Amino acid sequence: MTYLSQEAERPKRIGSVPGHLVINRGREEGNSRLYHDYFSDNPTYGANLFRRRFRMHRSLFLRIVEAVREHDNFFVQKMDGVGKLGLSTLQKVTSAFRMLAYGTSADSTDEYVRIGESTAIVCLKRFCRAIVEVYGDEYLRTPNVDDVASNGKIVQQHAAWAGQYSGRHGGPTIILEAVASYDLWIWHAYFGLPGSNNDINVLQSSNLFDNLSQCIAPPAHYTIQGKNYDVGYYLADGIYPKWPTLVQTISNSDDKKKQYFAMMQEACRKDVERAFGVLQSRFAIIKGPARFWDKRTLHDIMTACIIMHNMIVEDERDEQEDVVISTPQSIPNAENMEITETERFQRFLARHKRLKNKEAHFALRNALIEHLWERHGNEAM
Incomplete structure (x- = not known):
């Protein structure tokens, strides 16, 4: 007798679950609004509000976004099964970042970012793992x-x-x-x-x-x-x-x-x-x-x-402050x-x-x- 593993017995996810409500969230409109609000050349909310809501300057945030996208293909925007663009990199990272910065639930990011609860949770987990893998050695090191x-x-x-x-x-x-x-x-x-x-x-x-x-x-x-x-x-x-x-x-x-x-x-x-x-x-x-x-x-x-x-x-860091954070150096044994x-x-x-x-x-x-x-x-x- 052949026994199947739990993974083999579990049906593959091929779309919406029958009986579940399918929500047309308007991903494209959500991405456009997010971009024009914070990331366009003339954003609705300027540098001060960006710094307040994203906890950092826009240049640093975009640097993180690019690094995470390059590190994990999950954050690359893709086409869905019917040929429509899926969630953008900015939507996925912003959803994760809002949960970290505001301590909110995954569901609360849906109204603005237009992202489902389960997807938002995946975004948070993969975003944090990417940050650790990309920047951990440089920004959480022992002093040199x-x-x-x-x-x-x-x-x-x-x-x-x-x-x-x-x-x-x-x-x-x-x-x-x-x-x-x-x-x-x-x-x-x-x-x-x-x-x-x-x-x-x-x-x-x-x-x-x-x-x-x-x-x-x-x-x-x-x-x-x-x-x-x-x-x-x-x-x-x-x-x-x-x-x-x-x-x-x-x-x-x-x-x-x-x-x-x-x-x-x-x-x-x-x-x-x-x-x-x-x-x-x-x-x-x-x-x-x-x-x-x-x-x-x-x-x-x-x-x-x-x-x-x-x-x-x-x-x-204030440029006038006499503090230097340098790249790690090997310590001879x-x-x-x-x-x-x-x-x-x-x-x-x-x-x-x-x-x-x-x-x-x-x-x-x-x-x-x-x-x-x-x-x-x-x-x-």
Whole structure:
């Protein structure tokens, strides 16, 4: 006896389902209206309104549209079965983008874009996947040598994201671990850890310090109180472990130096909260409950939003600001390729131990306290 798979048993989709209402949406008219409203030489809505509704300048949006169309044939406008033009690239991308920017349902895009609910969902999923595949390596990378040199501070924080994993309050949550710099650029994002989450177990599962432990991270050279350092540090709150790569605030201290350090540390640590706030304001889909339960889709949506956020930061950065975002550069590995696996493993353990040296953590924090007080203590008097 021959058994057919579920795919083989399922009838192929060859048109409208008998009994279902066929809606003549007027795709051509919808595409014409969309083009004249925003993309013609003399659009109905000018540059300011475009920036407000699409979260970015038109030139950047069109650059994304072209890249997505070139990457995925799904976004190329085609003829349907009766010889009529189907949905345009602009209609498909605009539908996906409206859902990301406004956090609306797929059905709500139909009235303006003229696109069905199921098609709008497909557009969103494929758009986010295309963004990740086309721009992920460039706009969601770890800092290279130039990046480290141009950024004097990087901040770490965690934020909650609705999803399918159970959190400590019983509701579905996904934890987002993000690293952001003062110019709102998000350098690192880790999310999707199942189970009960907090700052500690997310940090332990994250790949944030992998490059450091493997000795392939770019060096961050600086001098504090006469001592030279070659490993950067992240600003964090008090729940994090006492690692020399994490500098925490100090609570409830009567010492003026420590009070001033805590004030400055917490002020800088607000950068990542500000970056995530801007991310949420640009892409409202992040604010509310997740509309999809598939882990891959949630990952693509969040990653695509972060990538486009970074693209907007780069596009709108003040030219006078002394910040350079350069193309990724390879970091030479200092390891001798001829060493044995045992020796390589021993070096890894030594670096890993160094990253978790508690005494080095307090030594760095005390040096920073004295350094800040010497340079800016008169401001706190």
